[in-house]
Amino acid sequence: MLKDLFELFITFARIGGLTFGGGYAMLPILQREVVEIKKWATTEELMDYYAIGQTTPGIIAVNTATFIGQRHRGTLGGIAATFGVIFPSLIIISIIAMFMNNIEDSIVLQNAFAGIRVSVYVLILNAVIKLWKKSVVDKTGLLIFLLIFTLSIFTSLSPVLFVIGAGVIGLLTKTQRGERLK
Amino acid sequence: MIYLQLYYEFLQVGLFAVGGGLATLPFLYDISDRTGWFTYEQLADMIAISESTPGAIGINMSTYAGYMAAGIPGGIVASLGLITPAVIIIVVVAQFLNKFKDNQYIQATFHGLRPASTALIASAGFAVVMIDLVHVDLFRITGSFIDLINWRALLLAIVLFYLSNHVRLIKNLHPVVFIAFAAAIGMIFNFAEVAL
Known part of the structure; x- marks a missing residue:
């Protein structure tokens, strides 16, 4: 048990330490570590966690870590994964806060970060393409995707509304068609 | 306290x-x-x-x-x-x-939630890409379409996209390899320097 919790902690500490740019940028690393290597969740489940993470309070990276840990090893697992994912931030930011002034003035570091941001965009694009293949599987899915993508770029409506709306659409279209549900 | x-x-x-x-x-x-x-x-x-x-x-x-x-x-x-x-x-x-989790109504709800999740991630990504790759302010000043796009960043993005999807030996590398590569390119070609 303790070994499992430690493995959750270490894995999520690695995920936290390799994520540049927040919750969404964490997705490609999660896909790699949690879905492909550890097989603690499927891509579909990962998407469910992200959707729930959008509607519940708190930041998405923490919500997702708690979720995966809880599903894998219960409440303690959720706590271990969460401590793991915040651990690198605590260390790195504390060190940066101490040396703040030197870093802001370093042109070399600023150049490195500008390069890093570009790679993060490409990684997110790759992750979105993978998600697209698994989630936009019919016309309803395509409609939901286009609607929410457009609305969230051109309006400042809360993502909570989008997620609840999409859930209701999913529920209505499936039950209306009287399809045999899995 | x-x-x-x-x-x-x-x-x-x-x-x-x-x-x-x-x-x-x-x-x-x-x-x-x-x-x-x-x-x-x-x-x-x-x-x-x-x-x-x-x-x-x-x-x-x-x-x-x-x-x-x-x-x-x-x-x-x-x-x-x-x-x-x-x-x-x-x-x-x-x-x-x-x-x-096996309840059919929960399943149906998630059927709608998954494309929503993908759309939210895509739009968040789109918003940050626009800030870094498209320089609307610089374009307003110079009026030149060449200044509208951050060409260096765009070129790096295209190269990385190609490497991470179509080159067999490279595409399965850990994402951190691409991040480190991009950091090096950023340092070598002064990516933070804005043309203003």
Whole structure:
């Protein structure tokens, strides 16, 4: 048990330490570590966690870590994964806060970060393409995707509304068609 | 006692900020107004650092804000406050889902939620890409279409996209390899330099 919790902690500490740019940028690393290597969740489940993470309070990276840990090893697992994912931030930011002034003035570091941001965009694009293949599987899915993508770029409506709306659409279209549900 | 106060302040942020790290920002401005632990300028630095260092943006910001208020223990206490509501809520939701995951109505709901999740991630990505790759302000000044696009960044993005999808030996490498490669390219070709 303790070994499992430690493995959750270490894995999520690695995920936290390799994520540049927040919750969404964490997705490609999660896909790699949690879905492909550890097989603690499927891509579909990962998407469910992200959707729930959008509607519940708190930041998405923490919500997702708690979720995966809880599903894998219960409440303690959720706590271990969460401590793991915040651990690198605590260390790195504390060190940066101490040396703040030197870093802001370093042109070399600023150049490195500008390069890093570009790679993060490409990684997110790759992750979105993978998600697209698994989630936009019919016309309803395509409609939901286009609607929410457009609305969230051109309006400042809360993502909570989008997620609840999409859930209701999913529920209505499936039950209306009287399809045999899995 | 400042630690208790920090914990309580960030507990509220964690409870009311829905949707991700940057959603905590309005609450941090509010804390700045009421407590004077950090200034608006420090908050701006905090965002820049949080976005370009490893880790979740929300946690990076709470660590930094807590550090400003009360040193290293302050950063830890603030972050613990921030995650407390999320951990409790998600554990309850996860237990509920474990019980009902095969229920057909839950399945149907998720059928709608998954494309929504993909769309939200795509639009968040789109928003940040526009800031870095398209220089609308510079275009307004010079009126030249060449200045509208950040060509160096776009070229690097295309190369990385090709390498990570179509080159057999490379595409299965860990994402951190691409990040390190991009950092090196950024340093060699002065990516931070804006043409203004």
